[in-house]
Amino acid sequence: MGKVKTILVSLVLFMYASVSFACEVCKSNQPKMLEDITHGQGPQGNVDYLITWSAAVLVAFTLFFSIKYLVKPKENRPGHIKNIVLE
Known part of the structure; x- marks a missing residue:
């Protein structure tokens, strides 16, 4: 079973790699970067x-703060909404 699964995953990844890159016509129309x-x-x-760089910065900030508040949510403060509802 493990060998069949490995072959299927490899086949899917191989097929995806050819689709994920630009064709020759698109390569020539894209900027160098x-x-x-x-x-x-x-x-x-x-x-x-x-627009692209603004979106990238926004995504980076969102990722940073989502990880920060997942790791240390600080729910033990008296003013946290959870404590207000529980009281």
Whole structure:
């Protein structure tokens, strides 16, 4: 059973790898920095880069704070909403 599962996972990953990279036409239309990442047209101007980097920063902040509050939720403070509801 383990061998069949390994073969199936390998086959799926192999098939996904060919789909995940851009084709030759898309490579030539992409800017140098994003050349082999996606299909389709690349960013058309500075506003597109601004939107992309703003979204990346927002995702990074969200990830940081979600991990921070999952690790140390600080629910033992008297002003926490859980304590207000319980009282």
